[in-house]
Amino acid sequence: MRLMPLREALAAHVADGDCVALEGFTHLIPFAAGHELIRQGRRNLHLVRMTPDLIYDQLIGMGCARRLTFSWGGNPGIGSLHRLRDAVEHGWPQALELDEHSHAGMAAAYCAGASRLPFGMLRGYLDNDLDKANPRIGRIECPFTGERLAAVPAINPDVTILHAQCADREGNVAIRGIVGAQREAALAAGALVVTVEEIVERLEPAMNGIVLPHWTVDAVVHCPGGAYPSYTHGHYSRDNSFYQRWDAISRDRDTFNAWMREHVLETNDHAGFLASLRAEAA
Amino acid sequence: MSAATRDEWMTVAAARMLWNRCVCFVGIGLPSAACNLARFTHAPDIVLIYESGTIGTRPDVLPLSIGDGELAETASFVVPLPEVFSHYLQAGRVDVGFLGAAQVDRYGNLNSTVIGPYEAPTTRLPGAGGAPEIAAHARQTFVMLKASTRSLVEQLDFRTSAGYLDGHGARARTGATGDGPRAVITDFGILTPHPRSDELRLSALYAGATVEEARAAVAWPLLLAETVETIAPPSESELAILRALHARTREAHARPVVLPFPLSN
Numbered sequence: 001m002r003l004m005p006l007r008e009a010l011a012a013h014v015a016d017g018d019c020v021a022l023e024g025f026t027h028l029i030p031f032a033a034g035h036e037l038i039r040q041g042r043r044n045l046h047l048v049r050m051t052p053d054l055i056y057d058q059l060i061g062m063g064c065a066r067r068l069t070f071s072w073g074g075n076p077g078i079g080s081l082h083r084l085r086d087a088v089e090h091g092w093p094q095a096l097e098l099d100e101h102s103h104a105g106m107a108a109a110y111c112a113g114a115s116r117l118p119f120g121m122l123r124g125y126l127d128n129d130l131d132k133a134n135p136r137i138g139r140i141e142c143p144f145t146g147e148r149l150a151a152v153p154a155i156n157p158d159v160t161i162l163h164a165q166c167a168d169r170e171g172n173v174a175i176r177g178i179v180g181a182q183r184e185a186a187l188a189a190g191a192l193v194v195t196v197e198e199i200v201e202r203l204e205p206a207m208n209g210i211v212l213p214h215w216t217v218d219a220v221v222h223c224p225g226g227a228y229p230s231y232t233h234g235h236y237s238r239d240n241s242f243y244q245r246w247d248a249i250s251r252d253r254d255t256f257n258a259w260m261r262e263h264v265l266e267t268n269d270h271a272g273f274l275a276s277l278r279a280e281a282a
Numbered sequence: 283m284s285a286a287t288r289d290e291w292m293t294v295a296a297a298r299m300l301w302n303r304c305v306c307f308v309g310i311g312l313p314s315a316a317c318n319l320a321r322f323t324h325a326p327d328i329v330l331i332y333e334s335g336t337i338g339t340r341p342d343v344l345p346l347s348i349g350d351g352e353l354a355e356t357a358s359f360v361v362p363l364p365e366v367f368s369h370y371l372q373a374g375r376v377d378v379g380f381l382g383a384a385q386v387d388r389y390g391n392l393n394s395t396v397i398g399p400y401e402a403p404t405t406r407l408p409g410a411g412g413a414p415e416i417a418a419h420a421r422q423t424f425v426m427l428k429a430s431t432r433s434l435v436e437q438l439d440f441r442t443s444a445g446y447l448d449g450h451g452a453r454a455r456t457g458a459t460g461d462g463p464r465a466v467i468t469d470f471g472i473l474t475p476h477p478r479s480d481e482l483r484l485s486a487l488y489a490g491a492t493v494e495e496a497r498a499a500v501a502w503p504l505l506l507a508e509t510v511e512t513i514a515p516p517s518e519s520e521l522a523i524l525r526a527l528h529a530r531t532r533e534a535h536a537r538p539v540v541l542p543f544p545l546s547n
Binding site: 070072076078080088100101107122123125126127129130147148149179183224233235239240241243271274275278 | 310333346347349351360405408413414441442456457458536540542
């Protein structure tokens with residue numbers, strides 16, 4: 001593990017065309033890292049996330065993605081992700097291939113990926129059109145009972161990027177609160193980059209808490225506020241009013257582009273992004 | 283107190299269908315309001331599970347997202363998401379699952395994926411989320427949606443979640459372990475499946491709503507149950523508790539977020 005600045009960590013680990021998962025289920029969404037991928041102009045990414053959320057709306061709208069693996073693509077409690085919709089409905093700014101699942105299917109695929117099994121299995125996708133729309137949803141027969149079950153190929157991203165509360169100097173990462181499928185996405189990946197609110201000398205013994213041990217972590221980045229406008233439990237809460245405002249910002253291509261230029265492309269880093277939002281609010 | 287809106291009727295009608303200690307898989311929006319209203323009224327020990335992994339959660343305000351921090355803070359415990367779907371839902375440990383949809387057909391099948399063809403949709407909807415497996419494995423499901431001939435349709439554009447398929451017992455021949463949609467709660471009243479054909483019929487109306495209004499909002503020829511009950515209006519106390527919950531929620535979601543460190547650039 002190396003403690004690195006965000007720019008260097010992503011330049012070292014994410015290349016154009018990679019399969020990248022920025023996980024975190026509503027909580028701990030790695031916004032700072034997503035913005036840095038946009039600043040670095042990454043292209044043709046295969047993005048993986050259960051809930052694309054605003055960060056993938058931004059990556060898709062900025063033309064970074066060619067393919068999306070996902071299971072629910074809305075703005076939670078608000079409505080549509082307009083950039084995702086524009087890409088699917090009108091191919092703007094480019095066409096987006098969909099690899100669409102249910103939450104249960106994607107969870108099974110991440111678990112298989114973390115275990116380095118070829119596929120995940122569930123009693124799911126029963127009598128619906130998802131398996132007609134997606135050839136990557138298959139069926140397998142149980143060798144013991146004969147029951148037919150759904151099978152989904154394991155998800156093994158080239159790189160998984162997470163945000164977490166803290167890491168110690170060895171690179172052990174502790175996550176608490178709503179953990180989604182972060183642990184599974186982390187252990188499924190070829191490389192793991194984690195941004196954290198703080199670096200501590202030693203983590204408290206975690207007992208049943210979730211720790212990603214240092215030998216599974218490739219880079220740790222100290223990045224306070226790195227999940228904003230998502231949240232980091234124990235540090236700051238979700239900015240629900242920003243999620244509400246995003247609906248208007250993202251609805252129109254020009255408004256979206258102007259917002260991304262001002263707050264992401266023309267800021268140097270995440271501290272600059274946060275400061276630009278604060279300046280606008282003042 | 284002003285008269286109840288149809289949203290409030292729907293929320294109250296759904297809340298009344300829940301019972302104390304029932305284990306309920308909750309979605310965001312009207313279902314979340316209904317489940318928490320039940321908790322604040324007649325079902326204080328209802329167990330609410332949100333798919334983010336929060337089990338037995340008791341939020342004071344309604345979450346905007348399925349993973350707001352308050353859901354974790356007030357939960358009995360929090361599990362990783364894969365476990366919610368495998369060990370709880372798939373394993374049959376959920377009594378009631380709530381679902382919404384853009385389209386419902388007469389056999390309670392749901393579409394939350396696309397309007398138009400999948401490859402070239404006119405409207406791309408958010409997609410499945412937890413719905414297909416909730417529809418399959420919750421012991422029963424309740425569907426909540428606003429009625430119109432665009433939402434209660436003859437033919438789905440896409441089947442995201444299976445209800446009773448083509449009816450007449452077809453569901454029993456699948457791998458689904460739950461009993462399927464036992465009620466569709468709309469803004470005119472409630473539809474429930476016919477015991478043999480599984481076709482959704484009008485079984486209850488809000489006081490003031492009419493059969494004509496219901497028929498006008500359903501694209502298939504809507505049949506009536508043997509008796510169409512009248513749903514009692516929301517009581518003063520149900521309305522007061524629901525409105526206070528919404529007021530607390532609005533205030534909480536508008537509160538500015540303060541980052542716990544100085545910003546410089």
